[in-house]
Amino acid sequence: MVAAQKINKDLQEERDKVTFVIEEFAKWFYGGPRQLHEKRFLENYILSDPDLQSDVDPSYLSHKEKYEEAIRRVVVILKRIDKLQAEGHKIDNVHKKVLGSMIVSNVFKEGSPLTTHIGMFGQALASLGTPEQQAEWLDRALRCRIWGTYVQTELGHGTFVRGLEVTSTYDPKTKEFVINSPTTTSYKWWPGGLAHTVNHVVVFAQLYSLGKHHGIQPFIVQVRDFETHKPMKGIIIGEIGTKVGFNTVNNGFLAFDNVRIPLKNMLMRNSQVLENGEFIKSQSPVLNYGVMTEVRVDIVNGMAQHLAKAVTIAMRYSTVRRQSPIDPKLPEPKIIEHVTQQMKIFPAIAKVIAIKVAADKLYNLYDEITAEVKSGNLSRLPDLHALSCCLKVVTTNEVAQSVQICRLACGGHGFLNSSGFHDIYGNVVAAQHYEGENTVLLLQTARYLIKAWSQVLQGKKLTPSVEYLSAYKSGQLGKWKGSPNGILTALQAATAGQIALAYKHLEERKKTSSVEVATSQTGIELAKASELHCQVFLLSSLMWSVNRAAKYFSKALGEVFQDILHIYAYDLALRNLGSMLQFVSFSSADLEQLQMDFEASLKKFKNNSIGVVDGFDIPDSVLGSTLGAYDGDVYERLLSAAKKSPLNQEDVNKSFDLYLKPFIKSNL
Numbered sequence: 001m002v003a004a005q006k007i008n009k010d011l012q013e014e015r016d017k018v019t020f021v022i023e024e025f026a027k028w029f030y031g032g033p034r035q036l037h038e039k040r041f042l043e044n045y046i047l048s049d050p051d052l053q054s055d056v057d058p059s060y061l062s063h064k065e066k067y068e069e070a071i072r073r074v075v076v077i078l079k080r081i082d083k084l085q086a087e088g089h090k091i092d093n094v095h096k097k098v099l100g101s102m103i104v105s106n107v108f109k110e111g112s113p114l115t116t117h118i119g120m121f122g123q124a125l126a127s128l129g130t131p132e133q134q135a136e137w138l139d140r141a142l143r144c145r146i147w148g149t150y151v152q153t154e155l156g157h158g159t160f161v162r163g164l165e166v167t168s169t170y171d172p173k174t175k176e177f178v179i180n181s182p183t184t185t186s187y188k189w190w191p192g193g194l195a196h197t198v199n200h201v202v203v204f205a206q207l208y209s210l211g212k213h214h215g216i217q218p219f220i221v222q223v224r225d226f227e228t229h230k231p232m233k234g235i236i237i238g239e240i241g242t243k244v245g246f247n248t249v250n251n252g253f254l255a256f257d258n259v260r261i262p263l264k265n266m267l268m269r270n271s272q273v274l275e276n277g278e279f280i281k282s283q284s285p286v287l288n289y290g291v292m293t294e295v296r297v298d299i300v301n302g303m304a305q306h307l308a309k310a311v312t313i314a315m316r317y318s319t320v321r322r323q324s325p326i327d328p329k330l331p332e333p334k335i336i337e338h339v340t341q342q343m344k345i346f347p348a349i350a351k352v353i354a355i356k357v358a359a360d361k362l363y364n365l366y367d368e369i370t371a372e373v374k375s376g377n378l379s380r381l382p383d384l385h386a387l388s389c390c391l392k393v394v395t396t397n398e399v400a401q402s403v404q405i406c407r408l409a410c411g412g413h414g415f416l417n418s419s420g421f422h423d424i425y426g427n428v429v430a431a432q433h434y435e436g437e438n439t440v441l442l443l444q445t446a447r448y449l450i451k452a453w454s455q456v457l458q459g460k461k462l463t464p465s466v467e468y469l470s471a472y473k474s475g476q477l478g479k480w481k482g483s484p485n486g487i488l489t490a491l492q493a494a495t496a497g498q499i500a501l502a503y504k505h506l507e508e509r510k511k512t513s514s515v516e517v518a519t520s521q522t523g524i525e526l527a528k529a530s531e532l533h534c535q536v537f538l539l540s541s542l543m544w545s546v547n548r549a550a551k552y553f554s555k556a557l558g559e560v561f562q563d564i565l566h567i568y569a570y571d572l573a574l575r576n577l578g579s580m581l582q583f584v585s586f587s588s589a590d591l592e593q594l595q596m597d598f599e600a601s602l603k604k605f606k607n608n609s610i611g612v613v614d615g616f617d618i619p620d621s622v623l624g625s626t627l628g629a630y631d632g633d634v635y636e637r638l639l640s641a642a643k644k645s646p647l648n649q650e651d652v653n654k655s656f657d658l659y660l661k662p663f664i665k666s667n668l
């Protein structure tokens with residue numbers, strides 16, 4: 001298909017310079033040839049459905065119409081998936097990821113009202129429900145015959161889950177729970193799909209039984225009638241209004257007026273209530289937080305894909321766009337020739353790879369540790385929690401910033417909706433808020449780091465992700481070397497130094513305050529330490545992966561990975577100089593050299609930059625951008641998109657006769 005396209009000649013000229021086989025890179029990026037093949041098959045199979053070929057640009061629709069169009073598209077896709085499965089094509093986890101983050105993000109530019117159904121409601125049933133409960137609800141949920149969402153946050157509390165107000169009180173006489181929202185602040189608020197889409201919820205509420213409080217527990221509640229879709233008795237439900245993005249996610253509010261549900265509707269894989277009201281405690285209260293952990297892991301993977309879209313747009317546009325002669329005797333260059341443009345885009349390309357590699361490692365860790373937890377071994381759960389929290393934060397923050405930079409790198413045209421940046425940005429910044437507020441999650445990782453430092457002080461052995469703290473304590477880190485490996489050790493020294501300082505100040509504060517107050521007072525340093533620890537993880541994972549690539553891939557691709565690693569490491573070092581200067585000794589010559597090395601790495605990568613974004617393998621139908629299409633036909637696309645504006649469907653708008661003309665006349 002691509003071969004038949006007429007390609008912009010500047011873009012072709014740059015593609016001709018690429019030194020590696022793009023297909024080899026794409027296979028690596030998607031986890032292997034099978035996965036790449038399946039991804040392409042699914043994208044093509046779903047997006048070619050005639051009912052998705054509508055010429056309607058949803059950004060011109062009203063809020064209500066956008067939702068209705070999103071639901072229409074949901075059903076088209078669900079039918080398509082049903083057909084595929086009926087033909088014997090198994091939808092596995094790989095496909096779910098593809099569906100979740102690529103196709104869905106383009107078909108539903110502002111998010112899908114069913115993402116939390118698949119990603120959270122289904123997951124809650126699978127991980128919190130007993131086998132009997134799964135038999136009753138899970139299969140129907142997976143086949144989308146019931147729709148649900150994950151209802152935790154309230155108007156008054158999102159972060160502090162233990163502070164939620166909705167109550168679930170067991171009535172042993174009727175063997176029912178009574179779910180109630182006692183105050184305005186106890187209204188459930190935010191869940192995706194809640195407002196007008198779902199008919200079930202997994203709701204988190206404070207459990208009371210036989211007059212005793214047993215903390216936050218999950219319950220399944222039907223909120224709308226199967227036939228009429230009207231709210232069930234005692235259910236007050238609606239939508240929370242327009243947002244910065246995510247406008248088709250149908251986020252809702254929900255209150256319960258003493259709603260009765262049967263005993264079997266408490267999800268009892270972990271804790272249980274017996275018929276007589278007796279409460280059986282789970283192995284750990286945090287087992288009920290498992291769905292949040294899983295989604296944090298998914299978010300990291302999603303961030304690599306969002307940024308891949310943004311850099312594909314910025315890179316292709318920068319190859320097609322010509323502006324401002326560099327040498328006055330020569331024609332205007334492609335804007336990618338300006339080194340400042342390379343400085344904006346190439347580190348963002350490197351970040352896609354670093355985040356993808358970290359997400360893969362996190363998925364592996366998630367799978368290993370979840371299997372251990374299922375067999376009753378919770379010992380490594382804190383490792384997973386600490387890593388998933390800080391990675392969720394740092395990747396959402398970094399990607400939000402990089403998407404902005406890519407948008408700005410496209411000049412004025414980047415500000416058009418048709419460029420695609422607006423929707424990518426809306427989806428990314430939403431993730432800075434949801435699934436745990438970013439500062440709060442950094443502080444969770446910090447708890448782990450402080451414990452690790454205390455173990456170092458006691459001479460204990462640490463888990464691999466924090467082993468560098470022992471190396472710092474024994475004076476092995478802190479000498480500057482300008483290689484990626486040297487940057488990693490410098491960053492490790494800065495992180496360990498920051499943790500040691502936070503620990504010291506925490507201990508000092510503990511002399512006059514409680515642990516909790518002292519921890520809160522030390523929050524700024526703790527959050528900084530977590531952020532740095534995450535950067536250490538990202539860089540060390542990338543180094544590990546690039547070294548591995550040298551063994552498994554062609555020499556040409558191995559070199560590209562090396563170039564990417566260098567750009568990533570130099571950029572990271574330059575951005576974190578302040579933190580490193582406190583704990584590592586540099587000369588001004590070292591810093592001058594770092595800047596020169598960074599600039600040289602941009603130059604070295606330049607010829608392969610277009611090849612890498614092509615290797616992200618994002619078809620135009622998924623990218624949805626006038627600036628970033630494969631053929632580089634930017635100006636025709638901009639014009640054609642503008643012509644579709646509803647305002648352009650008539651020569652004169654009625655506001656002229658209604659307002660402007662009378663005004664001009666009245667002032668004569």
Ligand SMILES: CCCCCCCCCCCCCCCCCCCCCC(=O)SCCNC(=O)CCNC(=O)[C@H](O)C(C)(C)COP(=O)(O)OP(=O)(O)OC[C@H]1O[C@@H](n2cnc3c(N)ncnc32)[C@H](O)[C@@H]1OP(=O)(O)O
Pocket residue numbers: 074075077078096097099100101104112114115116118119150152153158159160161162192286289290292293295298299302381382385434435436437440444447448
């Ligand atoms: C056609 C369609 C096809 C469709 C196909 C579709 C395919 C779809 C594919 C799927 C794609 C999906 C993509 C995503 C999209 C998502 C969309 C948006 C979703 C947004 C959802 C949300 O937004 S949903 C609400 C999230 N709301 C939070 O996120 C609250 C944060 N708030 C807390 O999470 C707790 O409140 C907080 C602070 C920890 C304190 O909890 P607390 O007070 O109980 O505990 P403490 O702080 O006292 O901690 C006590 C000890 O527990 C430890 N610990 C705490 N948590 C732990 C944990 N999780 N695991 C282990 N350990 C944990 C801690 O480390 C301490 O350990 P230690 O004592 O040893 O230090």
Ligand SMILES: Cc1cc2nc3c(=O)[nH]c(=O)nc-3n(C[C@H](O)[C@H](O)[C@H](O)COP(=O)(O)OP(=O)(O)OC[C@H]3O[C@@H](n4cnc5c(N)ncnc54)[C@H](O)[C@@H]3O)c2cc1C
Pocket residue numbers: 116149150151152153156157158159160189190191192246251430433434435436437438439440443523
């Ligand atoms: C787009 C979107 C989709 C969502 N989807 C869902 C969903 O499907 N289901 C669901 O249940 N929820 C959902 N949520 C809710 C979301 O999970 C919460 O908004 C999020 O966890 C943050 O909690 P909060 O709003 O209470 O923030 P707050 O905690 O009120 O944060 C406000 C400020 O207070 C600070 N702060 C709070 N506590 C601390 C602390 N301990 N230490 C230091 N600073 C602190 C924060 O850092 C922040 O700066 C969604 C939210 C959004 C935006």
